[in-house]
Amino acid sequence: MTANGAAESAPPHKLFDTLLILDFGSQYSHLITRRLRDLKVYSELLPCTQRISELDFLPKGIILSGGPYSVYDKDAPHVDSAVFDLDVPILGICYGLQEIAWQHDKENVLAGEKREYGHAKLVFEPTASGTLQVNELFNDIVDDIDVWMSHGDKLSHLPESFTTIAKTKNAPFAGIAHSSRPYYGIQFHPEVSHTSQGTKVLANFAVRICKARQHWTMEEFVGKEISRIRALVGQKGQVIGAVSGGVDSTVAAKLMHEAIGDRFHAVLVDNGVLRLNEATIVHKTLTEHLGINLTVVDASTRFLTDLKGVTEPEQKRKIIGRNFIEVFQETAKKIAAEAAGSSRAGDIEWLLQGTLYPDVIESIAFRGPSQTIKTHHNVGGLPAAMHLKLIEPLRELFKDEVRILGTKLGIPEELVWRHPFPGPGIAIRILGEVTSAQVEIARQADHIFIEEIVAAGLYRKISQAFAALLPVKAVGVMGDKRVHEQVIALRAVETTDFMTADWFPFDGLFLKKVSSRIVNEVSGVCRVVYDVTRDQRNVKNSEINDAERYKEGQPNSHLANDSKDERSIANKLAREEKRQNEPDQISQEARDSQSDPTLPAKKHGNEPSKGAKIDAEIQQEEEEMLRKKGIKK
Secondary structure, three states: OOHHHHHHOOOHHHHOOEEEEEEOOOOOHHHHHHHHHHOOOEEEEEEOOOOHHHOOOOOOEEEEOOOOOOOOOOOOOOOOHHHHHOOOOEEEEOHHHHHHHHHHOOOOEEEEEEEEEEEEEEEEOOOOOOOHHHHHHHOOOOOOEEEEEEEEEEEOOOOOOEEEEEEOOOOOOOEEEEOOOOEEEEOOOOOOOOOOOHHHHHHHHHHHHOOOOOOOOHHHHHHHHHHHHHHHHOOOOEEEEEOOOOHHHHHHHHHHHHHHHHHEEEEEEEOOOOOOOHHHHHHHHHHHHOOOOEEEEEOHHHHHHHOOOOOOHHHHHHHHHHHHHHHHHHHHHHHHHHHOOOOOOOOEEEEEOOOOHHHHHHHOOOOOOOOOOOOOOOOOOOOOOOOOEEEOOOOOOOHHHHHHHHHHOOOOHHHHOOOOOOOOHHHHHEOOOOOHHHHHHHHHHHHHHHHHHHHOOOHHHOOEEEEEEEEEEEEEEEOOEEEEEEEEEEEEEEOOOOOOEEEOOOOHHHHHHHHHHHHHHOOOEEEEEEOOOOEOOOOOOOOOOOOOOOEOOOOOHHHOEOOHHHHHHHHHHHHHHHHHHOOOOOOHHHHHHHHOOOHHHHHOOOOOOHHHHHHHHHHHHHHHHHHHOOOOO
16 A cells, blocks of 8 residues: 555544543543544543553543542552653543652552532632743633532642642642643543533643644545545445444445445345334435435344344344344345446455444443443444454544534435434343344334424434333233233433433423323333433443443442342242241231222222222133133132
């Protein structure tokens, strides 16, 4: 490859001025990346354990994130000391500040007498040297500012050659700066919205101190990415593209079509767990609106057969991921054979995927509490023997950046703003075994939910909404019949970056209408609930009580693996064993209620409920049927 070709195929961190964030496990780390991107400064996040010698680029500056550890703990993570040999500006945030101090002197950090969580008033300190460099971090921030604190440890004294530039009531060294090198440390979190002028602090570091150019825009990116794709694929290479109808795969497909034209082959695999009428809708959209050649492969029977009996979410992902790649390899061979001898002849070497930057972050195995949350269908869990090379043109983009890019490429607005849908599809929105019957229940409920959201004019206000089928049954009354059917959980969230999210506050009338439609129109459902849990990370992960995400006893409870199900099973078994070993102690009232469900209410002078009356009628019918057959109950 020529020098020019190598430059064209280079990743963004070699084409744009880049700030590197080294993550120590803070739940806010990704926000630093987002804030810098909003400033049009390209940024990337890597784990704090990254070896500096293995970097293939020189960042314009480095930010050390916060983290839940104490730097003086035996197992605390530490940055590669070579970071201080790069001769680039460094900013330490919270734990990052303490890491800078610890690297200079291991006695510099101790446990604070008072923890500081929440809002604090940051007071600027006049510098002894009076040099401009020390004050650059707070340039144009005249007034004292409200900041967001989240720490228990603090500096015991200043590292050598550092000066105090800011303090709070409980943190005398809330802001420090080196007297001769561009090293800064702040105890507060400028990346969160609770810190007033926090973005200005980050801008001062990135632009004024690091001298990073603000040229990260989708207009700049699209031309460079098309050139990179052409250089990677070559003049005859062909790409097979995974499409699903979602914004990620649609934008990726359009970008690939712009780069190599007919040498891009879009393929939709109908895995049996798509949304309602998805295959038909996607075919029409991509062919009629975007002019893309699309092959639809119906592999639903294959996927559902392999999913039979599988209940564990991570195993579902791996099964779907493996089948997905196998189907693509088989389809690629067929397409290549059909193209032989034509102007499009050439080996299909590449597999297009719509991987986004949050997918990458989720799949990086950070040391400490920000461990791998799940195996992402685009990033992990793929067979090692895959014969196609991955090409991921959106890998460095957040969701909002993808939507801006889609608009620039001329994709219709309704496609650009379509809610994301997980690669493993409805399979991970069904808690328990995936069967065609369960898929149809979840699919119909999801369709009704989205249909009502659109009708209410709320679709663009909500970032993602879906219906999940829970592995529990509830008793309900439908008409005059008592039923024991399944439960649907609705979920809708607001987010900008798909890393953190909050539930959408529907009004009661809307939820009443949706639940009424689902119960009446979806066979097998008698109850609907709405999930109002706030997500801290991993928004696109659609399982509720996914055992992979919640583990009891680990730091950061929002990432912990909740074993309530296991405890419930253990308790249930213990109760059952106790019942078997103890004499029958059922109360007389309980016995009466078994013989006549309306009797307990009558005894207390109350009108029996409608359900109790129906139960009594059903019981009488059963007894009459048994009597006629000569069977004693």
